[in-house]
Amino acid sequence: MKFYDCSIAPNPRRARIFIAEKGLEIPKVEIDIVGGENLKDKFLSVNPRGLLPVLELDDGTRFDETMAICKYLEDIYPEPPLLGTTPVERAQIECLQRKMEFDGMIASSEAFRNNTKNESFSYRSLPGVDGIPAIDGLMERGYKTLDLFFHWLEHYLKDSKFITGERFTMVDITALCAIDFAKWAEVEIPKENTNTLRWYDEVSARPSAQA
Numbered sequence: 001m002k003f004y005d006c007s008i009a010p011n012p013r014r015a016r017i018f019i020a021e022k023g024l025e026i027p028k029v030e031i032d033i034v035g036g037e038n039l040k041d042k043f044l045s046v047n048p049r050g051l052l053p054v055l056e057l058d059d060g061t062r063f064d065e066t067m068a069i070c071k072y073l074e075d076i077y078p079e080p081p082l083l084g085t086t087p088v089e090r091a092q093i094e095c096l097q098r099k100m101e102f103d104g105m106i107a108s109s110e111a112f113r114n115n116t117k118n119e120s121f122s123y124r125s126l127p128g129v130d131g132i133p134a135i136d137g138l139m140e141r142g143y144k145t146l147d148l149f150f151h152w153l154e155h156y157l158k159d160s161k162f163i164t165g166e167r168f169t170m171v172d173i174t175a176l177c178a179i180d181f182a183k184w185a186e187v188e189i190p191k192e193n194t195n196t197l198r199w200y201d202e203v204s205a206r207p208s209a210q211a
């Protein structure tokens with residue numbers, strides 16, 4: 001297997017943390033998104049949409065979505081389980097994983113990528129080859145959605161150690177990466193969200209968070 005990575009980017013980080021939690025060593029190929037390497041022919045022959053991460057199998061099969069990569073690895077390496085162990089748990093984790101991704105990851109992306117004053121990214125409202133110019137209203141929607149993300153995250157963490165209960169899962173990985181991504185748009189965990197702050201310190205201290 002081969003993992004096409006970008007060490008500073010939030011979606012590759014989700015997959016990297018997942019891989020580290022599984023204790024796997026997968027050879028990495030670093031692609032420089034800031035320098036535009038993902039939009040050059042060499043990488044476009046790997047993923048024509050110019051997006052990272054990508055997992056390539058030894059037979060050349062490729063997966064270019066973070067969750068597809070994680071689901072594949074969970075099937076092949078079930079321990080420790082990060083996507084649930086029963087049909088009910090898997091469905092519950094899927095519900096929350098999607099909420100963290102849409103309200104956290106995508107909202108951070110909207111807030112960061114639609115800032116017309118940020119010259120490095122304002123010309124790329126969408127990542128990859130489909131980049132379109134920044135759209136002001138999307139930045140505002142991103143910030144408003146992040147408020148809701150933090151509100152609901154605090155609610156989920158009120159009575160449990162991790163977001164879905166007593167076990168660390170993909171939901172925690174996506175939420176952690178979304179929070180660190182939100183900092184790019186200068187949004188931090190609200191000071192009064194004490195459960196989220198407690199959880200954030202704990203998950204950030206896991207060795208996988210440094211992967």
Ligand SMILES: N[C@@H](CCC(=O)N[C@@H](CS)C(=O)NCC(=O)O)C(=O)O
Binds near residue numbers: 067128
């Ligand atoms: N839905 C994809 C999103 C992938 C994505 O947006 N990747 C970003 C890095 S976090 C990217 O490749 N950006 C390239 C760019 O900005 O041109 C996934 O979950 O893997």
